[in-house]
Amino acid sequence: MSDGLAALADHIQADLAKIAHPGMPWLTPVTAPDGRPALDVLIVGAGQSGLAIAFALRRSQVTNILVVDKAEEGREGPWLTYARMPTLRSPKDYTGPDLDVPSLTYQSWHEAKFGEASWRDLNLISRECWADYLLWYRGVLDLPVRNGCEVNDVTPAANGLIKATVKCAQGEETLYARKVVLATGQEGMGDWIIPEPLRHLPASRCVNSAAPVDLEKLRGQRVAVIGAGASAFDNAAMALEAGAATVDLLCRRAEIQLVQPYRWLTFRGFLRHFSELDDSWRWRFMRAVLELREGFPQATYDRCARHAAFHLHQGAPVEAARETADGVLLQTPRRDIAADFVICATGIAMDFAGRPELSRCAHNIARWADRYTPPPEERSARLGAFPYLADDYSLVERGAGETPWITDIHVFAIASTMSFGPSGSSINAMTTAVPKLVHGITRGLFRADIAKHWAAFKAYDVPQAVIRTPELADGGA
């Protein structure tokens, strides 16, 4: 570790010591069916959300926790896996996993590692640096993370616990916890969309934007990208830089969207209080935001537009697609487009049943469509499929009493967006959203233990002062 980072680590410990109050432990372990103490919270996913949640829980003296991730260490989330942009889209001064502790910010890490001038001159944070920062964050806070562990089944267990079956390198393991947080990222409650007209194409011809792509194979090829958000442009740029002969980007709308709605809503009032609005306002706002999709930054567009082989088609929804002798023909209202390879950057669709960890309760997870009927002009089947979450980010039952245990499963991912606005899915909301989630979790743990707290209070007999006898007070008679 460099001297700068070593000094920063000391600084962080000193800062955290100054704000450790109230540091008194308040949870006693619940015994699991295997006779061992159950975890208070199991966090699934060690991306930036899972790590920040673990940090925030520990600051609330919820210390009997574990974070598991199926990815290997350092490969969590999109940054070093399927993200195809050189830099983050978030501005460099957005704080996030630091949760408002200045010495834990990306800026502090960057300055300690590369110097203050480097930070001053920095335009956007590289995704490799961001991934490095997250790894350092987890280390410097000594967060309890286990990699290579995939949660593939979640069921109720005795003592009000949740049982999670975890597939690890050593085989299968059972973990018991009072609460489970699913910080499972973009596809945490669903999967990447391939639009219906393209679904019959083989994977050798058509993939989603998170699938691995052999860049060597793109050289000299005709590539079509479906979608016009930031990820679509990233994928187009990747293909162009890999030497594709042509890249056609097909935008469904008549005009490409230049506005980034997430910039508008990044203010404390919205981030903090959106989830407290009634359903009609929440639906109206998030439908508008999510139907607009993520706008792309200038640099993302420029990365494509500098190539003569790049062609942007507006008003070009794919109506049909068929395999030809040498590729695929995509039919759009204006013209047909021939391609060798198609990348669909068309977002995520909710599909609870498709996730193994939700298979026992998927049928009984309340969706927005179960709880709210929007006016006809605001309908959206895609958004109606999002989970309708309680105010502590927990799952709500569709039919009360059938799976009551799901109220101890909290979702902090893009699936939370309809209920909470931006949440685990973006850096801009973390400093507001993570404390709100942790507030909900500690509320649940505290309420569940209220009889124990009452008994402990009644038994509390630690004197705060000693009353001396008059003789002693007078110095003796």
Ligand SMILES: Cc1cc2nc3c(=O)[nH]c(=O)nc-3n(C[C@H](O)[C@H](O)[C@H](O)COP(=O)(O)OP(=O)(O)OC[C@H]3O[C@@H](n4cnc5c(N)ncnc54)[C@H](O)[C@@H]3O)c2cc1C
């Ligand atoms: C291409 C791209 C670019 C982006 N750029 C930005 C940006 O610039 N700024 C921004 O704010 N956001 C950006 N985002 C959104 C981004 O996904 C989030 O900000 C960030 O990754 C969210 O972190 P997370 O921890 O919630 O999820 P993730 O980082 O996705 O982490 C989820 C983790 O859960 C693990 N997991 C899933 N299921 C299981 C299971 N069953 N068992 C065990 N582990 C499991 C996964 O392995 C993964 O590591 C971008 C997203 C994409 C796709």
